[in-house]
Amino acid sequence: MNGLSDASGWRRLQPAVALVLVVASIGTPLWLVLVTAAKSQSEALQPDLSLPSTWHLLENLGQVWADGKVLQGALGSLLVVVPSVVGVLLFGSMAAWILARRASRISAVLYALAISGIVLPPAVVTVVLLLRQLGLAGTAVGMIGVYMGIYMSTVIFFVTGFVRTIPVSLEEAAQLDGASPFRVFWLVVLPLLRPVLATATILVCLYVWNDVFYAFFVIGGRLDTLPLNLFRVASAGLYLNNWHLIFSYVILMSLPLVVVFAVAQRKIISGITSGAVK
Template structure:
């Protein structure tokens, strides 16, 4: 074997320059994909009406971002829409996390053909979205159409599969001996789940919280058919005021509204960001 072959070996790259450039290229690509749309939103929100008639990447001549945000807050009925979003998002996220985590714990700990079939059925909702017409007709039969309770039930039904998928994989990494020790001490199943299992699910629950909050907070499709016109949420309110002419061609106000609507999610992400990666890597990939 020659000296060159021994140095390179089967695992060495023939292009060391490209190997060094890969992280740089990946970083630049990520910054472009994320940074360009973000800059478009911020730059347009900071322009005057005349400058924002045709949204582009050019910076505003005179930054008016704070003034536009104040105008949107005062004239766009943002506080009422914000409360409407909270009324739907908080119970829906809390309910889907509690029910989903309990179901995932049972499915992960009791290995049987029936539970395997139930798990497959539970996570099928990830790839099989519900039919809107059927959902609306069912809510009308139950008397929940146009109500916050009906909207919460729809969101819980849609995203329960996501929570079960993430949490089941994570529960399987939790040592069973911890639960057995609690049971020996006389703890009931509910107490074992609350005192032993639930605290260890914080990373994956943080991940699921971010995902479900992102979906529910920004949803306009299901909300339009279920509670449209009867309960105002931030996406529905933006759609309404933009369609009614208040923000017609006022792209600076529309993008300013988008920034206001995104701030709560940014705050939640900043608080839970450390647990998101650990929740994904420890749960979903196992």
Template sequence: MSVSTPMRSRIRPHRVIQPIVAVAAAVILLGVPFWIVLMTAGKDQASALRPDLTPPTEWHLFDNFATVITDGRMLAALGGSLLVMVPAVIGVLILGSMAAWILGRRSSKGLAIVYALAISGIVLPPAVVTIVLLLRQLGLAGTAVGMIGVYMGMYLSTVIFFVTGFVRTIPVELEEAARVDGASPIRVFIKIILPLLMPVLATATILICLYIWNDVFYALFVVGGRLDTLPLNLYQVASAGLYLQNWHLIFAYIILMSLPLLITFVVAQRKIISGITSGAVK
């Protein structure tokens, strides 16, 4: 009697090598930069002149955090970031989800063209010069309202793209039953559609918050010098004054600035993945 190992029970080398390569690539691409930032943020000024992988001989991480918060105008910049991010995110979610509801429920050539134009903002970059000139004509240059309008216009396409695919998976019978009971379109949207959109809206919220929270380019042109946000404040003070050649303070600032979104992403990563797969892919 001969004993032979079935082909499917044999361990193929590529099935072992691929996960190892993937984990090693993730560690190198993500772990090494994070390690450099953390180690440099924990050093003093002399040790941090040349950021490297070596840990500090004596930790100054919390002292650097305190210096950044008290002397780096970080709290004021945090207020500026929240001032433009919160209204922009709420506004783009409301307008984008309502537009996506209409586009997802109608099937005509005209609305297909409208949908294509609505999501074209994902691949077409905004014209910065035109935006600045338009805001000056409207008297909104250098104001929080103008910055909120810019962010809403930039990321409305993202919300429409995610939510439209999700709306098409919702049974139409739910809306028809509500209309039979006498519900208005606004009531149908608020009571029926909006609660069902929460998973994909959570995904869109985190992504848009990430974009706005880390934006320095558009904020520099629109509100630079009149309103501080966290990345804009870091850009301004890193080139002069307190943070000049002080890499330990710069990296400490980066850690504090990234911490809220990092914690949010770790907690809500499952909702992000489920929202992407259930909305945009369908």
């Protein structure tokens, strides 16, 4: 009886333990960023979890905004992120719709190839050389093409499973009314994909918005983006060992993603629970 009682008590405690672990693993880094950004330069030399003696958060954010080219970097990031996300969602969902509706060995092989990009990283040197041959190296268009190619597999993986849950009868009814395949996709299928597209949107936005690796090799210093600006200023004399300014920059860089997630969180959760797991 004692063994059964202990097992039952542990099962009841498991959700609470899991919640504490999740809060600790996520909350601790967030708290470190916040309190360090609010400290003075001398207090922030050795970042820790202690509260600042005097809060300088607004002052530090103002200095970063003025000296760190935040607005210029945000505009550059939007110039790359918005077309990349829109393009990869549109073309990825089209490809996923076709692959989901074609039950053949060729479609199965194409689907496997399409999602292989999730585990096979692109060769950076080859990508840069190809962009140079096309005259797109160092341009926003080249960077958009790279991001679309990298994250197309993620969108196809998420959307294909969701499309298979949509009744084919809806598409057949539209076809009987004389709708072309493109109109069927645009008017019938695409509106039903909103939950899973919201999930894919936040994932792709997260990857592209925070990317510094591919952006450094493809566009270098020819276009300002927030991650590239942070990389440059963090290694420059202005921000050298100034952790309060670096973390203040991180807060400003993260705010747009927080807003996007807050607005789309219901659709994101719906997309994960309904389409992505089927």
